[in-house]
Amino acid sequence: MSSFSEDDAFEAAAPPANRPSLSQMAMGARPTPYLEGLNPAQREAVEAMDGPVLMLAGAGTGKTKALTCRIAHLLNTGRARPNEILAVTFTNKAAREMKDRVGAHMGQSVDGVRWLGTFHAICVKQLRRHAELVGLKSNFTILDTDDQIRLLKQLIRAAGMDDKRWPARQLAGLIDGWKNKALTPAKLGAADEAAFDDRGKALYAQYQHRLKELNACDFGDLLLHMVTIFQNHPDLLEQYQRWYKYILVDEYQDTNVAQYMWLRLLAQGHRNICCVGDDDQSIYGWRGAEVGNILRFEKDFPGATVVRLEQNYRSTPHILAAASSVIAANSGRLGKDLWTAEQDGEKVRLIGHWDGEEEARWVGEEIEAMHSGTRARLRKFSLDDQAILVRASHQMRAFEDRFLTIGLPYRVIGGPRFYERLEIRDAMAYFRVVISPEDDLAFERIINVPKRGVGDKAMTDIQVTARTNGVSLKEGARIAAQDGLLKGKAKSGVAQLIAQLDLWRYLYSNRGNEDVISDYDAEISELASKLGVVEAELALMTSKGMNVKEDCAELLLLAEQLKSQIKVLQSYVEYLRSDNDVVLAEIILDESGYTTMWQNDKNPDSPGRLENLKELVKALDAFDNLGGFLEHVALIMDNSNEEHGEKVTIMTLHGAKGLEFPVVFLPGWEEGLFPSQRSMDESGQQGLEEERRLAYVGITRAEEVCTISFAGNRRVYGQWQSQLPSRFIDELPQDHVDILTPPGLYGGGYGAAQSGGFSSEASGAGMSAAFETRVEKADVYNSPGWKRLQQRSQRSGAATNVRSGKGGHMTIDAKAALVFTVGDRVFHQKFGYGQVLEIEGDKLAIDFDHSGEKKLVASFVTPAEKAGDVPF
């Protein structure tokens, strides 16, 4: 792939000739205006240039500023030339921002800092230069998760395993985890070998082998391969150690073992490594990040300068206090005390709702109120200033639904990524086969899309043919079609596809080739003259008074065919004369019938898919060729389609790291959802602490107003479930929290106001009787917070609700649940009256008088005698 040559030569990294270079500037002592705006801690972090530096930067303490100033300072003082700095980030966005800001400090753009990027992007660059050392060619392809899983599925089936019992996804997860730990199959421990029905190791090895055959690697390999290379080739490593004079790492708390090893190898020599991170914001443990990396930095690099950035420039004191109070419950922290010079500000606001829908409704209204500036004490906020940060993406739906109905503009960030969409992946698979015909995974994906009559049988035949002949799938298909192994539709369909692929490839490799162009031109003029003859004939017929439409149908048809042939050839010429691959992409999508397939599809989302395809082609315009584009897409999976217009942002907490908003809503603070049950099940205490850090990240995103909410009932998997408020709510400091009262029919609900906390007022309101009844009936026995609640109930008697607890923390108590007994008469708002047949967990089997037998969650029915209280 040609995309790699441009940055090949380290040694020859001459400064750009057309403007004064940074390194030239760096030679002389330059003014350092960027140092002026730094506080003492930041300044220390910038000026401690040599040796290991650990910058512990709490949320909102100007970490990026310090980091970018440091780069600028290194350049400005002549310590390093732009290409001698290795600066690693986790996201493309962070890399972009860093580049921009360094440029701003320096007063010019810094193209020379070519080793500034994500771990993955930098490793690709390195690996392309040394691919042969791990048995790859430098034009290897990078598989995405989808390809990875299909490949693993094949291997699992080939091993004679049931791919239902042993899902490829799970194996992919295991392999990913191993790669994150820099474990090659040979290095797997005994426990890991036994994984996946004792075949984990074997399958992993087979997978790696297959990747090499395909000249491909997955995401994890990018780092793993580089670590392997550096470990096995000390000379090469030394070279890189000399090249990278200064290393900077952003979000160090998120590094996994492989990344850590890679960094350590590179930093070993001069130890000029500066790691920036915040152990309290480590939220990627699930994908292999090791908080331990940051915790033991001082051990790894003895004599390291440790700088703490603790002055927060983002949030009000109340918000900071809330965040600090929550995170304080974690153990094993490096410890930081955030403070701010600000004085005033709104307290963190807390509110409980009846269910998820009401929560969405309330948040919608609140956002509108903020927007129009009608909230007491609060200023007016643009919609762009407001964000809803959820724990899991499925929470977004309730908000989207609500905002659609009230017409509140919103933008969802981090939804299904553009390049992960079906139609985009299909189109890309076509491109991939054209560029590299041996890309079996891509060929397999498109061989029957659109339908070409290739089913299971034909596919197996093709695979067997390919294997016995030792050729790629595409060639296997060619042979199978020629030898008559394929029949009927499959045969013609495959033959046509192969011919088209060959043609597209021919075009692709001959763009700008004048000979080919003149060949096509000649063909066009030949066809044109034929068309001329036919048209003359038709004209003659017409002049003779014949009914052309009826009598000369054949001639007319011929004319039409000629015209379309000419059009096709003209498009080829247009492509061959152009300077990128946009037209080719159009030709491929058009001739393959892929576009037509969606045009004929009557699904309501097909127009959207066609739109996406158009955008894909448009995006190609910015690239020299398809190859470069595919490389870009493999690494840049973010969808930063900047929509314009004022909109509320909806995103996950993970997605929000590094961002800030004046107004933040944090909904769904309920046990099981946040902290996520899965997190706790899989990682126990550690999982819980990571969830807590997520809570900390969430709160610290807020500049002025932070609103936390929870719902008593929520639909999970389409089933209603009663929810308990999150334990994190208990950890909020009461003095810094305002409890708001939910509006609507149910009166106080969880949230009766002010000093009394939730209790008396709400219960006394009468309106909330039904609400309470429902909440009480929730099956708390099975819920994670039950034990906790039970202890509290014993302590505090039978009073329900939230009230101020000792030690200044919020406490939420619940009365022991009213339990139904078999035989109870009950009432349900939709099904009417019935009788309890069976009790199972939180579900009741009920025989309804008019609707028959149903199974429902207990919180949905009330004892029959109380039914009159239900305000529906």
Place this chain on the structure above:
DNA sequence: AACTTCTTACTTTTT
């Protein structure tokens, strides 16, 4: 081979 209906597992989080 393609289309239909039915079952099932699924909800974290992403380079």
Place this chain on the structure above:
DNA sequence: GTAAGAAGTT
């Protein structure tokens, strides 16, 4: 409640 996959039908 959905989306993907299996099983069953044309």
